[in-house]
Amino acid sequence: WDKVVFVLPAFEVRAGTRVPGTKAELLQRWDTGDARPFYGALCPRCQAPTDYGRWWALPPTPHLRVAYEAAWRDPWEPFYVGPARGVPPFDERFLQYGFNRISQACELHMVGFRFAVLDGAFVVHRGFKEAGGFHGGREAELHHNRQLFRHFRAELRQRYPDSPRRC
Secondary structure, eight states, rough: OOOOEEEOOEEEEESSSSSSSSSSHHHHHHHTSSSSETTTTTTTTTGGGGGGGHHHHHHHOSSSSEOOOEEEOOOOOEEOOOOOSSSSSOOOTTOOOOOOOOOHHHHHHHHTTTTEESOOOEEESOOOOOOOSSSSTHHHHHHHHHHHHHHHHHHHHHHOOTTTTOO
16 A cells, blocks of 8 residues: 555535535535536546546445546546655646646656545535636746646656656
8 A cells, every 4th residue: 555545536616505525415516517527627637537437436335445546647637645655745846737736646657656546535626617717827837837747757757767657
């Protein structure tokens, strides 16, 4: 378990909607259109490896458990809980929007971590993330971080030359 991070499926709920406390409540919000996967409208690929369809279909459980492992794919940006030691530190060059969680998940993959999706736990963002709902400098931040990410991947190849994994 020292090379495993535990992925918390991430959702967003419509502004003014009560944050669900259980998976059953979350499913109800989903059915009414008041909940959806995090960044579902802006970057579905960024959460796709979590495999929400598989997660929804899991039978109810009263306990927290590892449901399945998810294979890393670019540009995944999972929310996760990891061990206190061994996880590569967050690269603080990635400021504001874009590639911050993607870069760390990429490095986790490179160093051999596995991604175990949890059932019985999830995270929720209040409000739907929508295009145009960000501050004016977001596009410049994305552009800067996209360029930085290209260099970051090259750095990873140098930092981990023996890794068979790539991002």
